[in-house]
Amino acid sequence: MIDSKQVGVSDRKMSGRTAREASSVACALIVIAVFAYTFSDPFVVTLAGYTCAFALFALSINIILGGVGEVPLGQCLFFGVGAYGAAIGMGKLGLPFQVSVFIALILSVVLAAIIGVITLRLTGAYFSIVSWGLTGVAMVAATNLEEVTGGPLGLFGFPPIEIGPLQLSDPQTYFAVTATILLLAILFLVALRRSPFGAAMDSVRQNRHLARSVGVDVARVRLKAFMLSAPFAALAGALAVPYTQIVTPEVFSVANTVDGLLMVLLGGAQLVVGPVIGAAMFTLIPQAMNLDPNIRILVFSSIIILIMMFAPGGLHQLGVALRDRFGGKTDDDRSR
Amino acid sequence: MTIAAAERPAVSARDIVKRYGGVTALNGVSLDVQEGEIFGIIGPNGAGKSTLFDILCGITVPTTGSIRIMGNEIAGVPPHHIARSGVARTFQRTAVFAESTVLENLLFGRHTSFHHGVLGRIFGSKTFAGDQQAFQTRAEEVLTLIGLDGERHRKAGVLAYGVQRRLAVGIALMSDPKIMFLDEPAAGMNGRETADFIALIRAIAPGRTILIVEHDMAVIRQLCGRALVVVDGKPVVVDAPHHVLSHPEVVTAYLGADDDE
Numbered sequence: 112m113i114d115s116k117q118v119g120v121s122d123r124k125m126s127g128r129t130a131r132e133a134s135s136v137a138c139a140l141i142v143i144a145v146f147a148y149t150f151s152d153p154f155v156v157t158l159a160g161y162t163c164a165f166a167l168f169a170l171s172i173n174i175i176l177g178g179v180g181e182v183p184l185g186q187c188l189f190f191g192v193g194a195y196g197a198a199i200g201m202g203k204l205g206l207p208f209q210v211s212v213f214i215a216l217i218l219s220v221v222l223a224a225i226i227g228v229i230t231l232r233l234t235g236a237y238f239s240i241v242s243w244g245l246t247g248v249a250m251v252a253a254t255n256l257e258e259v260t261g262g263p264l265g266l267f268g269f270p271p272i273e274i275g276p277l278q279l280s281d282p283q284t285y286f287a288v289t290a291t292i293l294l295l296a297i298l299f300l301v302a303l304r305r306s307p308f309g310a311a312m313d314s315v316r317q318n319r320h321l322a323r324s325v326g327v328d329v330a331r332v333r334l335k336a337f338m339l340s341a342p343f344a345a346l347a348g349a350l351a352v353p354y355t356q357i358v359t360p361e362v363f364s365v366a367n368t369v370d371g372l373l374m375v376l377l378g379g380a381q382l383v384v385g386p387v388i389g390a391a392m393f394t395l396i397p398q399a400m401n402l403d404p405n406i407r408i409l410v411f412s413s414i415i416i417l418i419m420m421f422a423p424g425g426l427h428q429l430g431v432a433l434r435d436r437f438g439g440k441t442d443d444d445r446s447r
Numbered sequence: 448m449t450i451a452a453a454e455r456p457a458v459s460a461r462d463i464v465k466r467y468g469g470v471t472a473l474n475g476v477s478l479d480v481q482e483g484e485i486f487g488i489i490g491p492n493g494a495g496k497s498t499l500f501d502i503l504c505g506i507t508v509p510t511t512g513s514i515r516i517m518g519n520e521i522a523g524v525p526p527h528h529i530a531r532s533g534v535a536r537t538f539q540r541t542a543v544f545a546e547s548t549v550l551e552n553l554l555f556g557r558h559t560s561f562h563h564g565v566l567g568r569i570f571g572s573k574t575f576a577g578d579q580q581a582f583q584t585r586a587e588e589v590l591t592l593i594g595l596d597g598e599r600h601r602k603a604g605v606l607a608y609g610v611q612r613r614l615a616v617g618i619a620l621m622s623d624p625k626i627m628f629l630d631e632p633a634a635g636m637n638g639r640e641t642a643d644f645i646a647l648i649r650a651i652a653p654g655r656t657i658l659i660v661e662h663d664m665a666v667i668r669q670l671c672g673r674a675l676v677v678v679d680g681k682p683v684v685v686d687a688p689h690h691v692l693s694h695p696e697v698v699t700a701y702l703g704a705d706d707d708e
Contacts, residue, residue: 299565306568307561307578314555317544324504324538325618326530326559 143290147283156282162394163289164350169374169386171343177380179336180316185242187367188249189219189341193348198266198358209274212349216342223341227334246363253360265359272353279353289350300383379425455518457482457656463512465498472498474680485657487667487674495680500660504536504628505529531559535619536628542615545604549595552603553586556621593617609640629659633666645669
């Protein structure tokens with residue numbers, strides 16, 4: 112969207128804003144590089160790479176949740192398409208990793224177009240439930256199409272995964288690749304949010320009828336958002352493969368989507384980096400505390416309840432509120 | 448009933464009938480609204496005013512009958528297309544984008560006039576610069592008109608009700624529409640807010656055709672050149688507001704049905 116805050120503000124301030132954004136990108140790149148090449152524990156670095164992949168999935172969910180205001184319980188369908196796409200392409204067809212991923216991305220968009228045309232007529236819980244149902248169909252298909260998907264055991268034992276000269280089996284390279292892709296995705300989504308399409312999504316989320324009355328093609332915006340979210344999820348699924356080294360029908364489990372949703376809610380849905388913050392918390396906390404998976408769910412459920420009660424905008428909102436309290440900022444200052 | 452037609456009415460409806468199952472909400476309403484006119488639609492609760500309103504701006508499809516806006520038949524045209532052809536409307540309840548600032552609300556109202564895409568936004572294309580310039584100019588004009596110049600960065604949801612209604616008109620004005628439909632704009636306003644609102648409509652009226660569905664007779668009397676009375680889904684009379692209000696059938700049907708007015 113055109114930055115409305117810039118209306119009536121001098122050019123100097125506008126370029127200041129761009130400069131600040133450029134410097135945040137530079138900082139992020141430095142952090143990625145430093146992290147990738149100073150941390151020596153391969154497990155931590157690989158986990159960080161996987162976190163970046165999963166953050167992409169959270170971003171995909173947030174295009175729908177924070178973008179057009181639906182809860183996409185079926186989003187792991189596209190995650191699975193990406194994971195199986197990469198696995199089948201490499202393992203069964205002998206294609207290079209990047210070609211397999213590319214095909215999977217195209218497939219996910221086509222699939223989203225078909226599913227979207229049908230399911231996006233529904234809103235609210237109806238949309239969520241139907242999209243969840245479709246992942247059940249995908250899971251049954253993946254379990255039974257043994258020739259293609261390897262059945263319940265899934266696909267594993269891939270050749271070394273590489274993109275050109277980049278060996279994804281090397282933890283540091285894996286992290287650098289996923290982190291860079293994540294950074295590019297964030298930049299794209301920030302620009303998208305500020306574009307007319309971003310404004311249209313926001314207006315549709317807040318008030319569909321009013322949006323229609325100002326000329327927004329509501330059905331088209333919802334479909335476009337859905338089709339846009341699919342390749343992000345598929346990319347996440349594909350980039351998770353070098354970490355998991357196996358793809359089973361479990362990728363279509365709703366638990367997968369719920370993990371992504373929790374990340375979005377943790378970090379905050381109204382901000383592009385919210386889901387990324389959430390993804391980091393979601394993988395770091397259990398790791399640092401050495402939590403049992405079952406206890407993990409308990410801990411996160413409690414955290415989510417607390418966040419929904421005290422900071423519905425997620426951790427990011429909490430951070431801003433704290434900064435304002437201790438930095439002596441008022442609402443009025445922030446809006447300037 | 449048909450009113451003497453001029454060269455090309457801005458909004459014209461012929462024999463509108465709308466049935467919901469066995470209930471006939473509207474039964475044979477016709478009207479012609481001339482370009483530049485402020486036209487009122489009044490009637491007691493449940494008379495079919497809102498149904499007629501939704502049909503005229505293309506949200507609801509009539510059972511039979513035809514509607515022309517600026518001479519073009521709107522049957523089968525999706526609502527967002529009608530909106531893009533210079534027709535804007537406000538809503539009775541869901542008036543603004545509550546989570547966004549006043550300025551962002553105006554930005555959303557400008558949707559149809561933007562030509563730049565995501566890439567244009569990233570690389571700061573000429574189209575983007577042009578769009579931004581046009582938006583800023585129009586937003587300043589509209590902010591002054593609706594008197595929200597000092598509130599531009601406040602969230603729409605926290606504004607007082609009457610102020611939200613002015614913002615709703617502002618959103619509609621962003622596309623500089625030729626025809627505006629206002630759905631009970633003064634509903635729930637206090638006396639002061641209503642007076643401000645009437646002044647606002649007068650200020651934006653030149654060069655536009657405005658249709659108002661309204662319950663508040665004072666608003667109709669002060670704004671409208673002509674008003675149509677709908678009672679039980681049927682048109683009763685179209686005339687200047689003071690004539691309409693003294694029409695015997697209106698007095699019995701309308702005033703008898705609603706003690707407030």
